[in-house]
Amino acid sequence: MAAILSLSLSYPAFACAVYIPLDGQAAKSVDVIALARVERFRLVRGEYSARLDLKVERLMKGQVPEKLSVKWFPSLSGLPARVPSGRYLIGLQRASTMPPPRRGPNGTVLLVLGVAYLNVLQHPCSNAFLFKEDSADFRYMWKLLGFK
Incomplete structure (x- = not known):
């Protein structure tokens, strides 16, 4: 019993009650x-x-220019320690652009208005619009957006 209890306590706590994947409306x-x-x-x-x-x-x-620097404000799920180099499908939003309304209980989106930089799109309790080229998520989003 103690082993089961210690295993269940070793998982990180998540502040998101409901995970909502990035959908086509938000991506577009x-x-x-x-x-x-x-x-x-x-x-x-x-x-x-x-x-x-x-x-x-x-x-x-x-x-956008060929080379640029962007910011990523993650949802409550946290920032990774690193992002492997490589090719990604990435969606960026100007800091002054209002995102579309979110469905579900995780609708709060924090913005830094009036700033000129670009942000990686990520709604609370959702994945970032940052998909590594060799991933299933990349292939799914590529197809969803109609790219060839």
């Missing part, structure tokens, strides 16, 4: 969709965020 609402290479990932000290340096290889929506 972003300002920029790109196939980009993550060249550098770093946590921002003093903020609950990270910065990703990207090299855009293919732009599907919006306008």
Whole structure:
């Protein structure tokens, strides 16, 4: 019994009661969709965020320079310790753009209005619009968005 109890206590606590996957409406609402290479990932000290340096290889929506740095404010699920370098399908939203309304109980979205930088799209209790090229999520979102 003690072994079972200790195993159940070893899992991290999650603040999200309901997980809501990124849907097509939210994915299509972003300002920029790109196939980009993550060249550098770093946590921002003093903020609950990270910065990703990207090299855009293919732009599907919006306008951005070939090289840019974006911010990622994760949902309550937390930031990873690292993001492996490689190619990702990434959705970016201007900090001043209001995201579409969320369905379900996790509808609160925090924005830093009036700032010019781009953010990786991520609603609370949902996954980020940041899908590694060789993943099933990448293939699903690629197909959902109608890219060839």
